[in-house]
Amino acid sequence: MTINLVCVGNLKEKFSKEAQAEYLKRLSAFCKVNVIELKEQNQLENPALIIEKEGEQILHNLKGFCVLCDIGSKQFSSEAFAERLSLLMQKTSVITFVVGGSFGVSEKVRSACNERISFSQMTFPHNLFRIMLLEQIYRAFTILNGKSYHK
Amino acid sequence: MTINLVCVGNLKEKFSKEAQAEYLKRLSAFCKVNVIELKEQNQLENPALIIEKEGEQILHNLKGFCVLCDIGSKQFSSEAFAERLSLLMQKTSVITFVVGGSFGVSEKVRSACNERISFSQMTFPHNLFRIMLLEQIYRAFTILNGKSYHK
Numbered sequence: 001m002t003i004n005l006v007c008v009g010n011l012k013e014k015f016s017k018e019a020q021a022e023y024l025k026r027l028s029a030f031c032k033v034n035v036i037e038l039k040e041q042n043q044l045e046n047p048a049l050i051i052e053k054e055g056e057q058i059l060h061n062l063k064g065f066c067v068l069c070d071i072g073s074k075q076f077s078s079e080a081f082a083e084r085l086s087l088l089m090q091k092t093s094v095i096t097f098v099v100g101g102s103f104g105v106s107e108k109v110r111s112a113c114n115e116r117i118s119f120s121q122m123t124f125p126h127n128l129f130r131i132m133l134l135e136q137i138y139r140a141f142t143i144l145n146g147k148s149y150h151k
Numbered sequence: 152m153t154i155n156l157v158c159v160g161n162l163k164e165k166f167s168k169e170a171q172a173e174y175l176k177r178l179s180a181f182c183k184v185n186v187i188e189l190k191e192q193n194q195l196e197n198p199a200l201i202i203e204k205e206g207e208q209i210l211h212n213l214k215g216f217c218v219l220c221d222i223g224s225k226q227f228s229s230e231a232f233a234e235r236l237s238l239l240m241q242k243t244s245v246i247t248f249v250v251g252g253s254f255g256v257s258e259k260v261r262s263a264c265n266e267r268i269s270f271s272q273m274t275f276p277h278n279l280f281r282i283m284l285l286e287q288i289y290r291a292f293t294i295l296n297g298k299s300y301h302k
Contacts, residue, residue: 015169022166075272102302120271121226123301128170128286135279150274151253 008101055106064094073116159252206257215245
């Protein structure tokens with residue numbers, strides 16, 4: 001099983017990098033995870049252009065079943081998320097999660113993704129959100145494998 | 152303005168400590184934040200007893216307007232959370248957020264809190280949740296002060 005995280009923006013803070021490394025290490029027991037960091041196009045002034053340019057890069061990296069992390073969409077409990085992942089893994093060997101930039105993603109990206117998922121009604125910074133996503137994927141695998149991590 | 156975080160369990164991982172330190176530093180521009188870490192009672196075998204013992208410690212530390220972080224309760228957008236905080240700050244100079252242990256909190260704690268708030272339908276580990284909470288409080292202050300952090 002391969003899980004790709006396609007993320008706009010790189011991790012700057014040391015704590016984000018360390019947290020990511022920790023969850024990648026834990027996840028390595030269950031699957032292969034690739035983190036694909038795309039360059040933020042914030043040098044451009046026009047948000048529409050930023051979304052368009054970032055979208056091109058995202059589209060280039062969509063593989064397998066693609067899940068867009070999108071604040072306005074459906075929320076799952078951790079158990080329901082684990083169940084959804086389990087179902088998907090019966091159908092595909094590659095799942096790609098897309099974490100857009102601070103201006104969101106283009107309509108093309110939205111259409112190209114197979115599913116949308118929301119973690120919260122709140123807006124989180126992309127570095128923290130990436131850790132939250134990695135943690136939930138790790139949690140999902142512990143749930144599916146009957147480990148004691150999740151209560 | 153004083154904001155208290157009453158949390159069951161301490162931060163073990165270096166990255167959690169660094170992330171907390173970073174957000175506390177940023178928050179110091181806006182308010183005084185006290186993080187009160189209470190001991191997890193996991194040496195006890197009975198979850199009901201754990202909740203009871205942890206509850207006693209929590210009750211001892213409730214000051215001002217108390218907000219319980221509770222997975223099943225009402226969610227806010229970051230903007231609505233900021234607005235809510237702003238309203239509360241007109242009425243009180245101390246707000247206490249309560250983050251319970253892994254078995255939840257006692258009915259006494261639930262009754263003693265003035266409000267409940269949920270960040271997500273998902274379950275997050277207490278260390279990561281604490282960072283999410285600090286980040287949203289920081290984000291709220293940047294929204295209320297017209298800073299460019301929130302998009």
